[in-house]
Amino acid sequence: MLESPYVTQYLTEHFSEADYPTLEGYERRGGYRAARKAITEMAPDEVIETVKTAGLQGRGGAGFSAGLKWSFMPKDDERPKYLVCNADESEPGSFKDRILLERGAHQMLEGILIAAWATGACATFIYIRGEYAYPAVQVERAIAEAYAKGYLGENVMGTGFRHDVQVTRGAGAYICGEETGLLESLEGKKGQPRKKPPFPAQYGAFGMPTTVNNVETFSHVPHIIGKGADWFRGFGTEKSPGTTIFGVSGHVVRPGLYELPLGTPLSEIVFEHAGGIPGGRKVKGVIPGGMSMPILPAGQLDVPMANEFLRERKTMLGTGGVMVMDETTCMVRAASVISYFFRDESCGQCTQCREGTGWMHKIIERIERGAGEEEDIDVLGDVAGKMEAKTICAFADAAAWPIQGLLRHFRDDFVEHVRQRKCPFPGSFEL
Ligand SMILES: Cc1cc2nc3c(=O)[nH]c(=O)nc-3n(C[C@H](O)[C@H](O)[C@H](O)COP(=O)(O)O)c2cc1C
Ligand code: SF4
Known part of the structure; x- marks a missing residue:
């Protein structure tokens, strides 16, 4: 961590010097x-x-x-x-x-x-x-x-x-x-x-x-x-000045923290700073800003990492946590992990959030195990849509957005689970 030659900006400039924290x-x-x-x-x-x-x-x-x-x-x-x-x-x-x-x-x-x-x-x-x-x-x-x-x-x-x-x-x-x-x-x-x-x-x-x-x-x-x-x-873009620290995790050669100007292209972060995908595999999708932000498919990684550009692609910078998934990844499994987290963490005050997070996880889990129907995919999208902008806090939106993103860009993964009645990605991470 922080051994990259790119960590030369102002926030982290002295972080590798032993006496700096004193x-x-x-x-x-x-x-x-x-x-x-x-x-x-x-x-x-x-x-x-x-x-x-x-x-x-x-x-x-x-x-x-x-x-x-x-x-x-x-x-x-x-x-x-x-x-x-x-x-x-x-x-x-x-x-x-x-x-x-x-x-x-x-x-x-x-x-x-x-x-x-x-x-x-x-x-x-x-x-x-x-x-x-x-x-x-x-x-x-x-x-x-x-x-x-x-x-x-x-x-x-x-x-x-x-x-x-x-x-x-x-x-x-x-x-x-x-x-x-x-x-x-x-x-x-x-x-x-x-x-x-x-x-x-x-x-x-x-x-x-x-x-x-x-x-x-x-x-x-x-x-x-x-x-x-x-x-x-002088750093970043006109609308998003300064640097930020991108935390890159998942299927990359050099996961870690990279302080870079806002507006740095996502592809540069993944392929240059973090060293690209290991084993010569291809990238499938990247979550640009922590788990609650909608995923971007491989074809959209040219996007500059600043909100004014990310919003055009229906996602946001969030916390700058870049999560990279390669071509072996089952996006229904990814949805299952994400929805499980939000189901578990909902504080339970609002019906849309408490019930919505539970139903989303239940439906995704059914599809992942090969027991889902095609109409489940539409119901899932419908439940996610009904959670947005209706609750005491933005947690419900944060729970719905990543699922909506996965449905928007990787609907085929969901459809194949239903058609084949099993997960079609045997090489994906285990649940
Ligand atoms: C569900 C949820 C979780 C959040 N978690 C964090 C967090 O861990 N750290 C954080 O700084 N802001 C978090 N926020 C955002 C805070 O509510 C708040 O907007 C932020 O601390 C304001 O600081 P900023 O204006 O400097 O970004 C979260 C928001 C939501 C809806
Ligand atoms: S939206 Fe926020 S306040 Fe409402 S149940 Fe979810 S976590 Fe609690």
Whole structure:
């Protein structure tokens, strides 16, 4: 991991240097200068404007403008304001936040500090997925160092600005990555998403105005403030500036993390950076952004990896988790694994989601075992269509989209299961 010659961009530039995770090592490479600049030289609104102008899109999945989200925090409100750093990273196929926590905890903390200054937040809760034991240790260590140096606490850098940071560990539920499910879990309750409105900026953690951002989103911020919005816009596309860390997994020669500009063609990521498909086999399909994003067939890998282009192909960048499947892969099995996950992880509040995820898995499993009928394929598409845009949170959409994508591009795999009354891909992965 991270041994690729391509990992030379700003986020991960120093990740292979042993002392970089320490405060001393981070400061030696210019660390915390951007936070000092923001707090001592820039008004909060100026920081927000800079991040807006830079065009930083959230890297947690939805791609919402970070600067715009910060501007939603109420200004004339006496209540304490909070930030939440979403380090739940439960999306299958996504593992970029892990390295940012393990190797770049100070970079993330500096981003948090700048965002806190911009929004007037007095405290940040970092919510780390339960399975990330080592990343949590690294973050705790970095927080302790930052307190000892006066970068956190009552009097940040001697400026009179106060900011506290605390780590909370999740317990392994995918839905606790959804921002309001996360807030419930943070408060010690069952991680069930809240109805919106009110949005977190009005009623967030413990009822206080709150902004939730992803680990990677915060990690870009020191670079934007330190080097400017124009510098940041020098990477990526006009509508999607900056780099991102693509996590490549599945049937490739070199699975791993690759920091590349947004807009890099998917084919370049798969065939150049990740070394292509092993054993001279052909690619069959690629999920571009973590498991909840619809798959693209082999013929569409020329797409630039930025939302404005991916949307034209009915998919999205999501978390940048690129999952590659070669020609041996049974797409009905893939659908079975995906639908099983969502059936298991639904929080159960909404009928469309609770029942829909269960029915999708039941039908797919029947087709996979050779017991399905052709009309089952239409019923499957119908169930998925009825789950979209009707529920408390976007989980139901995230469960329906990958199945719709598989039906759109690999319907023949489903039809062949029904006709042959068995799986026609004996070389595929085992269920
Ligand atoms: C089911 C579901 C799971 C999610 N899981 C995560 C997650 O693990 N990490 C994350 O940062 N965002 C996740 N999100 C997105 C968050 O709700 C939220 O949009 C994000 O943390 C905002 O940060 P950003 O604007 O910096 O991207 C998830 C959303 C949904 C609907
Ligand atoms: S869509 Fe699913 S996960 Fe989201 S609140 Fe409804 S039941 Fe829970």
